[in-house]
Amino acid sequence: MMLWKDVPEAPADPILGVAYAFRADPSQKKVNLGVGAYRTEDGKPYVLPVVARVHRQLLDSNEDHEYLPIEGYAPFTSASAKLILGNSSVAIKENRVITVQALSGTGSLRVAFEFIRRFYRNPSGNPPSVYVPNPTWSNHRNIVPDSGLGAAKLYNYYDASSGGVDMAGIVRDISAADDGDVIVFHGCAHNPTGADLSIEQWSELLKLCQAKKLVPLFDNAYQGFASGDLNRDAESVRLFVDAGMDCFVTQSFAKNMGLYGERVGALSVVMSQTQPSVTSAVLSQLKQVIRAMYSNPPALGAKIAARILNDPALFAEWERELVMMSQRIYSMRVALRDRLVQIETPGNWDHIVSQIGMFSFTGLTPQHVDYLREKYHIYMTSNGRISLAGLNSSNVNYLADAMKDAVTAFPSASGKL
Secondary structure, eight states, X not given: OOTTTTOOOOOOOTTHHHHHHHHHOOOTTOEEOSSOOOBOTTSOBOOOHHHHHHHHHHHHTTOOOOOOOTXXXXXXXXXXXXXXXXXXXXXXHTTOEEEEEEEXXXXXXXXXXXHHHHHOOOTTSSOOOEEEEESXXXXXXXXXXXTTSOSOEEXXXXXXXXXXXXXXXXXXXXXXXXXXXXXXXXXSSOTTTOOOOOHHHHHHHHHHHXXXXXXXXXXXXXXXXXXXOTTGGGHHHHHHHHTTOOEEEEEEOTTTSOOGGGTXXXXXXXXSSOOHHHHHHHHHHHHHHHHHHTSSOOSHHHHHHHHHHHOHHHHHHHHHHHHHHHHHHHHHHHHHHHHHHHTTOSSOOTHHHHSOSSEEEOOXXXXXXXXXHHHHOXXXXXXXXXXXXXXXXXXXXXXXXXXXHHHHHOGGGOSOO
């Protein structure tokens, strides 16, 4: 008897599946614009010099390989909270923030949602619904139901006609949520659209969340990587926390430190008010979730990050690296837009430069995406999202010329062009 014969084939991951297809393509012209990982002008993975140097220092100091505590490496968790909430955060000073180390962004979200499932009920006494943007990072819609919270509900986020935020749609859909529901926000550099809210729009959403007693969860994968300014990229989170909101904050250091495979992340539970017994109980239950899930987090990446975050000279060097990386990505936005305009590609392409961060929501449709893959060996997700980090001076014109061919060949398929 074949025990597993009825197990169905799982669909390919919409992001990682692009990488698999790219690797299998023998073409010398192939271009990978799918997975969000920074690349140099030469198209190579980039190890930040400050990260490489700290890594060597740790190896030379004969750092041990003992288990970390369940809640993680304390010099890392305390510095992570200050990075996102600010060194002068009142919430931190009043001991209203509990931070644990987790497995990058995905692991931080999974721990948060498991904690919510076990211990949070809305004002009506029911488990909350979780709202995520439409569109959003595809894994959000995997993590929420796998945490036992049911399928994620959607609030409209993107205005295809402008290539920006649909503020009216956001307000309409979040207003329809039940009081006390959980709302997932991207702190900055919205993935996949690259369209971010202004601080005035965030202020409007803060008032809405306060009125409906909603629980925000800020997913932060790009702090410092979006604008090049760590403080600017944290403005949305700090606005809500400084207003005294109960909320969750997740952080990933994959992009901004290039620690992709080290799985360095943090989850902070921010409380509007607390007392020592409550703080102790919340931390104990977070540890209980982690213990059953993966026992304790990996050490090396957290120790690298902690040294950089806690040493002023290393921190300043890291900030300079962030500026360099964000500027290179922006230069690719400008180069792609300018080439599309120069060759008179049908449509308006200004949204490419008005968006921010690693990704651009181009407006290309699945039909265009298939055409680009088959004819030009250019790989991107089916919704037309491209990673600007995969572009450089040797392939940006190739992409623009191919995009013109695609939208000319299938004009009726055009989305936002």
